[in-house]
Amino acid sequence: MSVTPMTAAEVAKKVINKENFFILDVRNEDAFADWKIEGENIQHLNIPYFNLLDGVEESLHQIPNDQDVIVVCAKEGSSVFVAEMLAEEGRDVSYLQGGMKAWSEYLEPVKVGDLKDGGAIYQFVRIGKGCLSYMIVSNGEAVIVDATRMTNVFLDFAKQLDVKITHVLDTHLHADHISGGRKLAEAVNGTYWLPPKDATEVMFAYEPLEDGQVIKVGKSKIDIQALYSPGHTIGSTSFIVDEAYLLSGDILFIDSIGRPDLAGLAEDWVGDLRETLYSRYRELAEDLLVLPAHFMIIEELNDDGSVSKKLGKLFADNHGLNIEDEQEFRQLVTGNLPPQPNAYQEIRQTNMGKIAPDEETQREMEIGPNRCAVR
Numbered sequence: 001m002s003v004t005p006m007t008a009a010e011v012a013k014k015v016i017n018k019e020n021f022f023i024l025d026v027r028n029e030d031a032f033a034d035w036k037i038e039g040e041n042i043q044h045l046n047i048p049y050f051n052l053l054d055g056v057e058e059s060l061h062q063i064p065n066d067q068d069v070i071v072v073c074a075k076e077g078s079s080v081f082v083a084e085m086l087a088e089e090g091r092d093v094s095y096l097q098g099g100m101k102a103w104s105e106y107l108e109p110v111k112v113g114d115l116k117d118g119g120a121i122y123q124f125v126r127i128g129k130g131c132l133s134y135m136i137v138s139n140g141e142a143v144i145v146d147a148t149r150m151t152n153v154f155l156d157f158a159k160q161l162d163v164k165i166t167h168v169l170d171t172h173l174h175a176d177h178i179s180g181g182r183k184l185a186e187a188v189n190g191t192y193w194l195p196p197k198d199a200t201e202v203m204f205a206y207e208p209l210e211d212g213q214v215i216k217v218g219k220s221k222i223d224i225q226a227l228y229s230p231g232h233t234i235g236s237t238s239f240i241v242d243e244a245y246l247l248s249g250d251i252l253f254i255d256s257i258g259r260p261d262l263a264g265l266a267e268d269w270v271g272d273l274r275e276t277l278y279s280r281y282r283e284l285a286e287d288l289l290v291l292p293a294h295f296m297i298i299e300e301l302n303d304d305g306s307v308s309k310k311l312g313k314l315f316a317d318n319h320g321l322n323i324e325d326e327q328e329f330r331q332l333v334t335g336n337l338p339p340q341p342n343a344y345q346e347i348r349q350t351n352m353g354k355i356a357p358d359e360e361t362q363r364e365m366e367i368g369p370n371r372c373a374v375r
Helices: 008-016 029-034 057-062 077-088 099-105 152-161 181-188 266-283 311-317 326-335 344-352 359-366
Strands: 003-006 021-025 042-046 069-072 093-096 108-114 120-126 131-138 141-145 164-169 191-194 214-217 222-228 237-241 245-249 289-292
Touching: 003 077, 008 099, 008 108, 029 042, 069 077, 069 099, 077 093, 093 099, 099 359, 108 289, 120 152, 131 152, 131 214, 131 289, 141 152, 141 214, 152 164, 152 181, 164 181, 164 214, 181 191, 266 326, 289 311, 344 359
Parallel strands: 003 093, 021 042, 021 069, 069 093, 141 164, 164 191, 245 289
Antiparallel strands: 108 120, 120 131, 131 141, 214 222, 222 237, 237 245
């Protein structure tokens, strides 16, 4: 029987389309428990690779014959070995090319909507990591917001659209993934923007994002207006685009709110977080479409694979926006924190320009789920 390689892009399409399929994950139990491929109609079976070295015969009854089976491991090699053993037992199976490392790095571009005077806004969904990046396009120019370190994705997409990237912005100093902002700006000879309150220790030049600042895209007066919105970090800055979209960074998500502790200042910043969510955001138009920098659970994806919801709908449905008692809010945010992101201190230092790990080390630093939220 056959063994077929399957790319991360192909698996992502299955997840977005809510297809039924079966994953045999042969990583160690702790790695599987910490982070796996999520999907509405996915069945999982975790059998560590070392338990299958003597053969797969005893596990065949646990693996279905009537749906797609994909074998997954950390880097690829173990899944190929197991998939070949299953094929020898008469099964048609696939394996994930590049393993969970490839899954962590794949970005799916999704068009979010059009802009009033021409142009469009695109969301790049890093489905295996929960990160979201954006490209705002107008009159042959583009702005990138919260770029991942896989900068070729943005360069290739800009080439496909025949637009020039002129500005690159980060909503804050990221702690769960390595920003590609500075690298991307250098590659296109563009301007890199960063909130100055998050940049007090950075080792490179940047343009400071200030409250109320307007960055033009193209010639069609599509504004990206900076809105100071501290809480996740002291410098966190949201962007209002074209008076229609709110890029909320890691302050507000679809099903949760941002955590304030990744610089070790949860008690200091929880008040800022509440002020942003309960005062600054309450003054904004409720028909703004919220576009966050992360998602926490796969259920936050819309049917087209995008992650977005109107601000008014979030005020109604998001628990983190509906806690009247300030002490109860403080307890939620500071007493209910998930584990820290993998290597978050090293990631912060990398994003400050203090250390420069090689590509493989950066991959290892980012492995694992998104942990920027509390809910």
